[in-house]
Amino acid sequence: MGNILRCFTGGDNHGDDHYRPHYHPTSEPGIILHSGWGSPPRFQPDHHQLGPHGGVASLVQDLFNFESTSMVPEALRNNVTSSKKAQVKWYRNILEAYKNCSPPPKTAAEAARLVAAALSRIQRADLEGFLAFYNLLIPSFSSASTSSDYQPSSLPEGIQFVLNTLPVHNKCIGDGDGFTAYVDTADPRESANVPLEVHEMVIERTQARIDRDYQTADALLRSLNEAGYKIITILGEEILAKKYRIRMRGIDAPELKMASGKESRNALVKLIGVKRVTIYVYGQDQFGRYVGDIYCDNVFIQVKHELCSHNLWFYGFNYDVINVCLDSGVFQEQMLKSGHVWLFKTYDKRPEFAQWEREARAACRGLFASENPEKPWDWRRDQRNANIPVY
Template identity: 40%
Template sequence: MGNTLRRLYEECYSPRPEGGHGVSPGTAGFDALARDLFQFENTGQVPEGLSQHLEASKKTQATWYNKIQAAWKEEPPKNAEQAATLIVRALHKHHKVNVEGLLAFYGLPYPAASVQIPEQTLQKWPVGVKFELHSLQVDARAVADGDTITVYVDTKKPRESSEVPVSVQKAAMERREARTRRDYVRADALQNQIADAGYRVFDGARNGDDILSRKYRIRLRGVDAPESKMPYGKEAKEALLNLIEGKSLHILVYEQDRYGRSVGDVYCGNIFVQEVLLKRGFAWHYSQYDQRPEFAEWQKEAQAARVGLWASSNPQKPWEWRKDKREGVPIATFA
């Protein structure tokens, strides 16, 4: 985005009257937004006078500009109409009055009817979903067992961009400089520092640029797969790996469990991962925590077909296996 904004700032921007932006709808508003994003990228400061138009703290305003900036980087708008649409979509979780106020501040046109501004929060997820993630491609190391995976999310995504600690940003920059100097010992030490903070740098993964990403541990919601030492534990892990390896995942997160994992529904393209695991008999429906009727039906299908763990006449439930292990009950072994 830097080059795009710099070009707009240097070539298109012309001085405006003091006392607010005072821009008219169209190109002037587009140029003003580009200029302010360029300045925000360098200073971290939102435009003067914005607080007079919106009832929000400076910290909240900075969060908005981080989201808009991240969205601009992904797909730079070419005109005022596209810029208005970008703002609406980047701020879809914020109140309509604030979105409209920001558009008015820049004199940007109200988006077409097909682009909806939410009254409060745009409800595009199932009830209970707190947020969504779009992961980078996962590898074999991502799968811990049949119901737990580790994913990484690009910090340029709107939700992530405003939450990266300054110390992590600084370490990522110093690591890049160390690699340029071929000081790989220093670079590895900085990568470890970044990892300790819950992040990771992927080298040259996007157009030759590094990707600073945030780590999430994901617990598949509503299912419980056999543990690694249980019958079908290895098969369950392999089934999950075969579904997601090399793929980018879409995850709807509902909550965080006591182990710090994000509990969510996982999609790989058009495939609902929990559905496949249940239908193939590589997971139990965890009905104690999730009463979705379709999960029960998918499990019944696998039981009727005697596939996966249901090939056994009396498979042990994972939660009972874990309870026995905690209580010191001898665990049965299987050939």
């Protein structure tokens, strides 16, 4: 629960300061001559490095030292406010990201992006302090960017805002074109909009748990959910997140009760399940869902699929590891090309969408393997004519 409390107090659990010792780097900053992971890198002094402890080479050396000693740099405490225990988690996350990054970062900008993605859950001030410690370039965060590395320089016309989500849990995917997403309220766009009563409920719940008044804590948790917020535990820390119901723009999936409905949902689960996504929101539909294009372009961390069924907590599961998406591009493209959804011609005239659907039809993929697949809008119309409520 420390992460949530820090959102309101700016403090940290300094009682854990002796969780791990610090170490003092012994080598000078330099450039990597050999970056194979199996053996320690060799360094050549680089007098162009800034500061006493700077550059990609210093970061990589500290990661190697951390892997063998579980110790973090002594001087880092001058740049950040979080405890040593928290710093140990940071280096563990960055080390995992570095091992799974191919090719490894070579420039300061690449290293900064890797660190920002691996430490997307920490306070902005600590992230900036960590990057400054290594003289790495600080990424230019937009108004809604701290949870995703993917942020184009210019947004297409019509986009109202951008959401960068926490990992999308499989249970939150309703069908092949819609899901529920949660956004960390530490995100700059969200933090300014959290109602005061929500802050108060979080603090009261924390105190109730300290007092072991679990009945009150559970009641407050339900009130948070009703207000559109959820407390989610990731990597052992609680995060206050805002709930968003999402409708994928330009496509229409078979309803779950239709033929191919479950196959369409399963296809979307494989694409975005347990992954962070970026959503370009164009507006809301008549049901209050946010309509947008869904992207994913982080390339740093991949969790093996067998890990995703163990030791996870998210909407009832516990995340020990987070899966960051390795796919890129708009997800509607992949759903259309695989034949798991229809182009929603009434609302979207993009020619590339029509081309992707034609390709699936020609190859008889997915629902187009049937000679005359039923259209979801026709199915919903028939249901409504029979007085059966449907979206």
